[in-house]
Amino acid sequence: MKAVVCRAFGPLTDLKLEDIASPAVEPGKVLVDVRACGLNFYDGLAVEGKYQTKPPFPFSPGGEVAGIVAAVGEGVTNVSVGQRVLAFTGFGGYAEQVAADATRVVPIPDSMDYAVAAGFLIAYATSWHALKDRAAIRPGETLLVLGAAGGVGLAAVEQGKALGARVIAAASTDEKLALCREHGADETINYSTGDLREQVKALTGGKGADVVYDPVGGKIGETAVKCLSLLGRYLVIGFASGDIPQLAFNQLLLKQIAVIGVLWGGWAKANPALDAANLAELLELHAKGQIRPHISETYPLDEYLTALNRVMQGQAKGKVVLLTGTAS
Template identity: 50%
Template structure:
């Protein structure tokens, strides 16, 4: 099969376009003919050896696939050949075929396009898990989203609004903040030109925010934590900044707040039924128009490394989508 191949860890430019053997599904797996695959930040981390999971060489990046099931493992009973599905596979998606564990495969309803599913449901499921299950967000609370123009951040802005919260979007440029406003953010902070902690206090009349969703890390974590309200919840989603921050542990004591880890990958495996329920809720909201998903730019399979390079340079605010069929 044709595939984008990673033979050693490094930059997107080191990826090759070529042939890999067709995957053979295991007993609890399905084989999927890939139609489209989303491009996400974990794809960059995986090829650079900076992710929690380390596939064996050679492998293809690409963790959010939409396609058709063409073969079932012998123990798979909940799916059937011909199903159009979303598969959250961690890697392997920049290829014509991928074998995926059946508990990470979701049948798509007719009303959701393949493009919307592949470009949005990975980031939206992560942000929804963070806000709903980890923060237990309630209507009327205030949410601060760091890195709000990124995939996770923009999903969080839209989902928090759908859940009835007030949203403060924080990002590094006015152009990015305009995108957040278009997604429903109530207020914004440019944390490159404004004092993050001071603006949080100003926008909340000194009370602080109830929830912080942080996929960025680095220098923004501590001032955001200092701007949290009493009994607030600080959601650690990732470290797109590249720096894992060190948090003064007197802050959660003084704030009476919780620092909560968000590891959707493990949640989706260990609590698969709850994850499936979350996915069904997202399906409903997309079909109802309550959430719209990301705007995507398509690339051909042989141009997938260009999609990753664009993501790495942050030169395009649109989601990348690799077209295989």
């Protein structure tokens, strides 16, 4: 099979598309013929050796795929050969086949095409866990989403609305903010042309946001902490800016702010039943049309570098997906 292979940490240009052996089908594993793979920021970090999890070499990046079950290992009963599925793999997705733990493989309805399914799991499961489980956001509260036109950001915009929040979407261009409004944002802020704190203050009558959802970090994250209301919650999702915020601890003290880390993958592994229930809720919301992943760009597998650079350089809106076959 063909796969994008990383043999040593380094620049993305060191990745190679190679012919390698298909994964073995071990007990408890499911072999998936990959039709599509969603791209995520951590894919590039992993290749560069900057991600907190460092897989053994050689490895393929790619943590979420959709495709068809090709084979199942001993003891697997939740899916069968020929079934359409999505799967969380952690790594290995930039390939024509990947082996995934059966517990992380879920059937998808015929109404969900492979490209959408491949861009669904990480963004939506992360955001749902963050807003529902970690922040316990309530109807009527104000949610400020940073990087709101990215994969997880756009998911948070939609899910915030589904949970009854008033959503303020913040992004770096007017074009991105237009997309956020299409996906339900009540208000938008261009933080490259205006003062984020002052605009949030104006939109909330001086109160501030109840919850900040931050996949960006850096200076914007530092400012966003100051946008929170009394007893506000700051959700740490990631650091797409490349910098970890230096938080103003006096702000945390004075406003009694809770800083909440969100690492969906680790939580899901430790709480499989709760994660499965969350995913069932998300699939139901998708069936009802309340959430609709925005697949902005698709690329064939051999254009992996162009696709990944789009994500790493912050140029993507919604999700970017690699296709290894017919995505339908």
